[in-house]
Amino acid sequence: MDQQTANILLELGAVLLFLDAPANFNFGIDCFSWRTGPNFKGLKLIPPGQHFVYYSSVATAAGGETAGIRSGFWLDLKPRQVVVKRWNPAMEDVFDDAEMDAEDTERHRINFRDFDRFLGVYPLLPTDSDPVSPYEKWLRLTTHITLAIAKRILPKSGKISAMSCVSRFSDVDDARGEFRSRGRDQTEISGADTAASTGSSSRQHQNEEAGKVEVLRLEFTPIDIKRSFPSGASGAERTKYSIDKSYLLRKVLKDHFKDYKELLGELQLSFVLFLIGEVYDGYEQWKVLVHLLCQSDEAIDDLGSTLFYEFIEILIKQLEAHPSDFFMDALSSDNFVRANILLLTRSMSDRTNPAPGNLHEALEALLSFVDSRFQWDVRRDARFAELEEDADDGEYAPTIA
Structure with missing residues (x-):
């Protein structure tokens, strides 16, 4: 961090006091997490803007450590804002703001510098193993997430939990597996001994039965990807728009968003909820939006240089996000991403109307990235699919008498 940036953050950086946190506790903000020490009291020099703070307990057994x-x-x-949170050991979560003593909270807010030597510094710098800093990763993943989008989708309290978050997917009886993070790199914050899902339907039932855990509702935009044709559509229209989701995409944009950037913001927030928050319903909404965008051939004519171009840029950043067993388990169990990139690639090559040049460049960057990162040779897949279609339509294709 250069001196100018340090001076700006010293002047404008926010502070999070996180009081009474247990030692040996997983604590993170945005794209980085630590194991807390006995003197941990929070973070300082936090850049103004939106952030996600998360935590979990750590259990030690004969087989090793398990994150809760x-x-x-x-x-x-806001610039120079001081937020005060306090750990509730009985609930193993932070107290609600309304449960905290207002005078005590205000006193800590005014005298926050008393805790300065017990505060970790927000991770602005790259680590030894990664040239991209955690803050830069966070900015790349949240370019389109506005405060309005976060307020619309997240619970009013702003709380997020892998156990108690529910959404429109919570009533879907599916066969999703159990995905758990098997641990991220833990890095101690130096100085002063400080270190700074399961199926949702069953989860919601358990929460309500217990009567002790707040059910946190995520208000994702309702999109029925299986019904993507107009009401009263002819047989030909039903066939066309069941394959090409352009009608549904345009309707979703018209009915639910002021502009296409808001849809991309929901795509990003859904992904962050899944990748960092470990909320599986976030993955479900992300899948729906990826399906919708990769299968809307006709809409590329008028949205190719804007929505689709920015979508591909976002998808690359999401797929190159920091390593996560939780994410990779999901990809390997339900590899819809490769299939949808293939559909988008074929759509771009088979077009009657040429796609914008910047979109072709973005797609080539995506194909090169997934080939290098995941060994997905989508270009080869597209060639094979084209050869199979040519064979089906050729001289020796089967005929119907």
């Missing part, structure tokens, strides 16, 4: 269920809260920090 991840919980956290979303923050929109």
Whole structure:
């Protein structure tokens, strides 16, 4: 961090006091997490803007350490703002703001510098193993997430929990597997001994039965990807728009968003909820939006240089996000991403109307990235699919008498 940036953050950086946190506790903000020490009291020099703070307990057994269920809260920090949170050991979560003593909280807010030597520094610098800093990763993943989008989708309290978050997917009886993070790199914060899902339907039932855990509702935009044709459509229209989701995409944009950037913001927030918050319903909404965008051939004519171009840029950043067993388990169990990139690639090559040049460049960058990172040779897949279609339509294709 250069001196100018340090001076700006010293002047404008926000502070999070996180009081009474247990030692040996997983604590993270945005794209980085630590194991807390006995003197941990929070973080300082936090850049103004939106952030996701999360935490989980750590259990030690003969087989090693196991992380507990991840919980956290979303923050929109103003310059020089001081936020005070306090750990509730009985609930193994932070107290609600309304449960905290207002005078005590205000006293800590005014005298926050008393805790300065016990505060970790927000991770602005790259680590030894990664040239991209955690803050830069966070900015790349949240370019289109506005405060309005976060307020619309997240619970009013801003709280997020892998156990108690529910959404429109919570009533879907599916066969999703159990995905758990098997641990991220833990890095101690130096100085002063400080270190700074399962199926949703069953989860919601358990929460309500227990009567002790707040059910946190995520208000994702309702999109029925299986019904993508107009009401009263002819047989030909039903066939066309069941394959090409352009009608549904345009309707979703018209009915639910002021502009296409808001849809991309929901795509990003869904991904962050899944990748960092470990909320599986976030993955479900992300899948729906990826399906919708990769299968809307006709809409590329008028949205290719804007929505689709920015979508591909976002998808690359999401797929190159920091390593996560949780994410990779999901990709390997339900590899819809490769299939959808193939559909988008074939759509771009088979077009009657040429796609914008910047979109071709973005797609080539995506194909090169997934080939290098995941060994997905989508270009080869597209060639094979084209050869198979040519064979089906050729001289020796089967005929119907």
